Amino acid sequence: MxxxxxxxxxxxxxxxxxxxxxxxxxxxxxxxxxxxxxxxxxxxxxxxxxxxxxxxxxxxxxxxxxxxxxxxxxxxxxxxxxxxxxxxxxxxxxxxxxxxxxxxxxxxxxxxxxxxxxxxxxxxxxxxxxxxxxxxxxxxxxxxxxxxxxxxxxxxxxxxxxxxxxxxxxxLVGGAPLLSRALEVDLPESVIAAVLTDAQASFADQLDIGSYPFARGGGFGVSVVLRSTDSDTLARGLATVADGLRNLGGRVEERT
Incomplete structure (x- = not known):
């Protein structure tokens, strides 16, 4: 490349x-x-x-x-x-x-x-x-x-x-690269929606948070993808979302 x-x-x-x-x-x-x-x-x-x-x-x-x-x-x-x-x-x-x-x-x-x-x-x-x-x-x-x-x-x-x-x-002249990190949680979107809404509001336009449901191996869950041009903001956002999901009783894992 x-x-x-x-x-x-x-x-x-x-x-x-x-x-x-x-x-x-x-x-x-x-x-x-x-x-x-x-x-x-x-x-x-x-x-x-x-x-x-x-x-x-x-x-x-x-x-x-x-x-x-x-x-x-x-x-x-x-x-x-x-x-x-x-x-x-x-x-x-x-x-x-x-x-x-x-x-x-x-x-x-x-x-x-x-x-x-x-x-x-x-x-x-x-x-x-x-x-x-x-x-x-x-x-x-x-x-x-x-x-x-x-x-x-x-x-x-x-x-x-x-x-x-x-x-x-x-x-081609680019801006700052968009970095991303992802979490998976074994809870439905309807349960985690408030956590994601609150986290997005806290970080406003510094961070983009998206949720993507999946079904795999007889189970289901949601991939939560966080994106930012700043690595520190991304890390803080990830920690905030992960803590919120665990407080709901979800099993949370970071995925590459």
């Missing part, structure tokens, strides 16, 4: 993911890209705040890009930059950001060098970007992604998408 980018510790840096493709919505393709991007954003101190899936439809893609781009620091899209007629992401991004779509000279040179005399109009479609876009390296199959403003356009094939993401990761 690439090293984390420099941090901006006093600000929450945000991102969104836009997954593009009819094949995802139909169930034909099981998406693996969102999970990867979410994990890497966490590594880099970037808070993923939203993800959407849209069809290969121009109006839907343009609307989603404009809406998400306006409220996050980074918007990552996956899918729809291949050589076929239904790969319309480049066209839609150009429309969304108000730039003409061009055959990018640098991208064209890369593809011509890679394909040689096998280059054809379909393959040259993958050289199209909005005017002014910077290329994102594709060390797997050469055809590049691109960045325009705060929109990063990546491939849909997971292996290629991951390689593209790692090529751009050193340039």
């Amino acid at each position: 690439s090293e984390a980018a420099p941090e901006t510790p006093n600000r929450v840096v945000t991102a969104a993911v836009l997954l593009i493709g009819n094949e995802i919505l139909s169930g034909r393709t099981k998406d693996a890209n969102l999970n990867y991007i979410a994990q890497r954003c966490t590594d880099l101190g970037i808070r993923l705040t939203e993800a959407r899936v849209v069809a290969d439809d121009e109006a839907a893609i343009v609307e989603a890009v404009r809406a998400l781009q306006a409220r996050v620091d980074y918007l990552f899209t996956t899918g729809g930059i291949g050589p076929t007629h239904d790969d319309i992401t480049a066209d839609c991004i150009a429309k969304a950001v108000g730039r003409p779509l061009i055959v990018n000279p640098e991208a064209r040179a890369l593809l011509e060098a890679h394909y040689g005399d096998q280059i054809n109009p379909a393959r040259l479609r993958m050289a199209r970007t909005p005017e002014g876009a910077a290329l994102i390296e594709n060390p797997v199959s050469t055809a590049p992604g691109f960045r325009i403003d705060n929109v990063y356009v990546l491939a849909g094939i997971p292996k290629i998408m991951q390689a593209m993401f790692e090529s751009l990761a050193p340039g």
Whole structure:
């Protein structure tokens, strides 16, 4: 993995993911890209705040890009930059950001060098970007992604998408990494709700507390996940919640 980018510790840096493709919505393709991007954003101190899936439809893609781009620091899209007629992401991004779509000279040179005399109009479609876009390296199959403003356009094939993401990761500037610790308790959510509510109120916006019920091996319980950018706050919050759960008679264990 690439090293984390420099941090901006006093600000929450945000991102969104836009997954593009009819094949995802139909169930034909099981998406693996969102999970990867979410994990890497966490590594880099970037808070993923939203993800959407849209069809290969121009109006839907343009609307989603404009809406998400306006409220996050980074918007990552996956899918729809291949050589076929239904790969319309480049066209839609150009429309969304108000730039003409061009055959990018640098991208064209890369593809011509890679394909040689096998280059054809379909393959040259993958050289199209909005005017002014910077290329994102594709060390797997050469055809590049691109960045325009705060929109990063990546491939849909997971292996290629991951390689593209790692090529751009050193340039992503994150905030303080979000740390997390987790407890498991053998009590239902309805019993522990007041403890979690009181703990959240005590720490306000310094700490996020989430509860996630589980059923396992004939038993049940709740995983309580605490998140903060400050390790001391996280430790104090964990102790507060653990004490409250034990006072209810629960068996409490910390989980990694």
